[in-house]
Amino acid sequence: MNAATTQEQRQSISEDDVTIIIGLEVHVQLDTKSKLFCGCSTEFGAPPNTQTCVVCTGAPGSLPVINQQALRLSIKTGLALNCEIARFTKWDRKNYFYPDLPKGYQISQFDKPICGLGYLDLFDQRDKSKTRRVVLERAHLEEDAGKSIHDESKQGGNSRIDLNRTGTPLLEIVTQPDMRSAAEARAFLNELKLILTYLEVSDCNMQQGNLRCDGNINLHIRVDGQQIATPIVEIKNMNSFRAAERALDYEAVRQLELWKQNGLTISDAPKQTRGWDAATQTTTLQREKEASADYRYFPDPDLIAVTLSEEEIDSIRSEIDRLPAQWREELIGQHGLKPYDADVMVGQGRGVIDYFLNVAEGCGNSKMAANWIGQEVLRFLNESEATIESYPITSTQMTELLTRVVGGELDQTRAKEVLEQMIEFQLEVQSAMDKLGIKPVDNQEIEALCQQLINENPQVIEQIKGGNAKAVGALIGKARKLNPNASPGLVKNTILKMVGG
Amino acid sequence: MSDSIDRETVEQVARLACIDLPASRVDETAKQLAEILEYVGQLEQVSLPDDVEPFFGATESVNAIRKDELSPSVARPDILSNAPDSDGEFYQVPPVF
Incomplete structure (x- = not known):
């Protein structure tokens, strides 16, 4: 492993000799009203520094107290991700200095995280009839930092700090390095986000930073029968799933080219942190990574441990409704949808599934309901960037329309015209039919x-x-x-x- | 258990803690840190049964938990008055980059 290679050997390798190794760290903002350790609001968008207190800012003598809902949402997420749930969990201080971290340490979890080993199954991106398992290392509960606004003028002006976000609860989900392509990493992120939104533990709004991800990537390369590994790079600042996919793709190519030039392996170079720059579509060096020892973790003496009973965990488990994978199975098995259609519908969220179930049951024809929702409804939602909740036709109205199609009173082409009229003029089915002059023909x-x-x-x-x-x-x-x-x-x-x- | 601490370790710890330690005081600090570690290290002489769980805090009580309820934040002028510098809205800090 990691022996020196010659220039000639390095130039001779082909794509098949290279395996991309990706692990992800995802920070999810849990949907609580108040912060993790104090009663300040987590509401987004308030004027700067109006949602802080002595606990958020770490004033001497202040004491943090853990938020029950943050614990419950973490456990709920852990259960949905097949994680072992700790019966004993505690908080540690992660020490580092940065202006948006007022205490000089972040309250996080080091060796007793609330959620341990778990996994998430994904469709195999190369063959959707198969699945791939991504093992989750852990998920721990920690507080967010504040926000820095740097002087963009490059005149060396001060940075401005808003501490409203300080202390907001985050669940950090860490995967093992189980993903083998940037596309697979993106698929993981999509499925994870879907699960989190179905669980209603987070609204996963990426614009507001409620879901953030960092990626760790390196390459395993087969050279003349031996395997070498390139230095690991952590990529930060991947602000969307598309950006994550591009950044990881870019970084895989960069690492391969660099290794072909200099032959450096994981044994020769330290881990680097690089940032994704959306403007140039490249990654740039931020710093050589601090080792975990440099954070000098130790148990936070201001907080005491939390123990969880089987009853509490079971009670949270009982709150978990069906998850995306179960919905796909149900739509395929019980309602006859094609796997692709079921996946599209589940990807739209619970609201669309409920809409479908209402219409399918009401009109008595699942297949027709699936077609209409898959085509007419989703097209409208995509074009108008609307959600199902704001779709102008209720499931009751759609049921009535499709009931007439099922009963032979309307054919599908005319029914689509009726639907257009209903949307354009806010009409009920019968009024829209009257307007179009549609009447029964004997x-x-x-x-x-x-x-x-x-x-x-x-x-x-x-x-x-x-x-x-x-x-x-x-x-x-x-x-x-x-x-x-x-x-x-x-x-x-x-x-x-x-x-x- | 009288491990000495080298200058490099002292300098590293000082850097991580953002302490400005003059070179003239590094040796003295190394000696003091070693003495502290040796003092605390005496605890290792206590023999314990194998089944004793590690102890993470100064108390055995657990589960101090609060409900997810809002309480008033501190007024901005008051909280910012603790800062060395602010513009009335934001904390002002020397440029990070």
Whole structure:
């Protein structure tokens, strides 16, 4: 491992010789009203330094007290991620100096984290019929730091500090280095975010910094039968999942090129911290990483340990509703959705699933409900960047519309026109149908219409009689022009019956 | 248990703690730190049964927990008055970069 290599050896390796090794650290802001150790509000967007107190700022004599809801949300997340939940957990001081950390230490958890080993299963990005397991090392509860606003003018002006965010509860979820591509890392982040939003433990708003991730990446390279590893790099400042994927992709290429030039391995160079620069789409060196010993962790003497009973853990477990993976299975198994459609629907969140379930049950046709929601509803939501909660058509209205389609009163094409009218003019189903002049056509009218089509189109009728029943399709469009309310299915069947095709 | 502490360790600890330690005092500090460690190290002479769990704090009580409820924050002028420098809204600190 990590033997010296020659320039020639390094130039000869191919893509197949390189394995990308990625681990992630994800910070999730837990959705509590008050901070982790004091009663200050966690509300985003307040004027600077209006949500702090002696505990947040570490004034002498102040004492932190742990927030019950932060504990519960951490445990809930840990259970959903298949983690071992600690029966005894405690807090430690992580010591470092930075202007947005007023105490000179962060209250975090070192050797007794609230959640231990767990895992998350993902679709294999190369073959979606398979899954890949990412093992979670731990998840621990810690306080956030404040926000620094640096002078951008490069004139050496002061930095300004807002401590409102100081002390907000964060759950840091740490994976083992189990991801093998940037795309897989992104898939992990997507699935994790989905689980967190289903659990309602965090709103995961990345713009507000409620979900932040750092990535650790290096390469394992096979050279002439031996394996070497490149120095590990931690990438910070990946502000979106897309940025994370790009940063990791960029870094994998950079490390390979650098190693081809200098041959340095993990044994030759320390771990680096690099920042993702979205403007230049590159990573730049921030610092050589401090070792864990440099943080001089020790148990926080201001806080006492927390013990958790089986009853408490069970009671939190009982609050966990179905998770994304279970919903996918249910939509496929119970409602006949295709795996792709189920995945799309689950990816939209619980609201869309509830909407679907209401409509599917109401109209009695899951497949039709899935198609309509997958196409009409989601297209509208995407185009207008709306959520299902603000979609103008309630599930009751959609049920009524689709019930008429299922009952043969409307065909799908007309039903879509009805839906457009309902959205544009805020109409109920019947009013929209009236507005479009849609009314039931009785059998006599259909027969008369079909007779007319038969009389006017002798060539088509000959084809049908000659055994080509599909030729009737040419008459459907004509029927629609003569009477837009005539059901195409009914017209088709009636013509075929009348000509004996 | 009289491990000496070298100058490098003292300088490293001083750097991590942001303490400005003059070079002339490094040897003296190393000696003092070694004495402290030796003093505390006497505890290791106490023999304990194997099944004793490590002790993490100064008290055996556990579970001091508060409900997730808001309490008033400190007014901004008051909290900022503790800062060496502020503009009335933000703390002002020397440029970080």
